[in-house]
Amino acid sequence: MDLKDQLQNLFPDHQPSEEEKTTKKSDIWLQDEPIICKYEKRKGKPITILEGYNGAEKDFKKLAKELKTKLSVGGTFKNDSIIIQGDYRDKIMKILQDKGFKVKRVGG
Template sequence: MSRKKSKTTRFGEEPQAPNAFGALDALGKLPEGPEDPGPSVVAKTSGRGQKNTQRGRVDIVRQTAHRGGKAVTIVKNFTGIGLSEKQELAKKMRKACGVGGTVKDGCIEIQGDKREEVKRILTDAGFNPVFSGG
């Protein structure tokens, strides 16, 4: 039978960790950082600081093929938009529609026929949504 080893603790003492920034003091005077870092991503605004409302046309398609008869809303033909922003838009759409969805092959897929809700979100984001297909 094994015994549990008792842990010895010292009251009033904290474990001493090496100071990671201690070596920086020996370097002397270091240059100052930037004064105003500002926003790191300015993709949603135009050059004058106004919201960009001309981000291009996107197609909204309702599809049922290969899905067991269930409808899926697909948003495709994004231009000049990265994967992270597509995932952000998909998250907003999922939350507003109350359904699941994903980003596959550069397209946003939302479960169910939610074309009107998706159109409203894309219009707010500055896109020009167009219904196409069935």
Template sequence: MKGMSRKKKRGAEDADEQPEGNHPFGALDGLGKLPSGPEAAPPIAPVKTSKRGQKNTNRGRVDIVRQKAGRGGKAVTIVKNFKGIGLPEKQELAKKMRKACGVGGTMKDGCIEIQGDKRDEVKRILEEAGFNPVFSGG
């Protein structure tokens, strides 16, 4: 095993070999008594500002209905009676509902239709969006 060398382990012996001038905190010893850090300030209460830019948490009531009539015995969850909401936002909500429920769905006559009895999942999504969902009908 000639020619191969082993690396030295750095330990307590190497710490003694370091010159005094290279110690990074050596200069702090000569400063004497230093003041402590900043005092903990009391927490500042958040200032109420306008609601512009924040999500509306009270967007009105929407009805969630389960229908089976005229659908060959298959249940469909219908969300209707949206007030003050545009078509693009309804389509975005429908997309979220379809994805969360793992089923198909569509928009018909301003209502969102989701395949299957998915009322609980639809209610959770509508509450997150700031609506007040209510189960109504069959």
């Protein structure tokens, strides 16, 4: 029994509004062009770079934070690109594709 069923038992006369019925698909703007996922080495350390997002900057920052949290790695948002420490191209591409993004792998 989930929360909605419990609330329905407590308040049988309440009818959910249309806003409550609709499910929220994604809070980040999805684009038509693919996001570029590439691999580089800087100062001998591997990094993964995501570029090509043309939505709002705050959405891209939110996406960066979510990726860093899910992968448990460090990273930053600089110059309209996300830089993740380590080579996580496959995992990042899987996460982005599950969210509905198109991703293009570049290099290696």
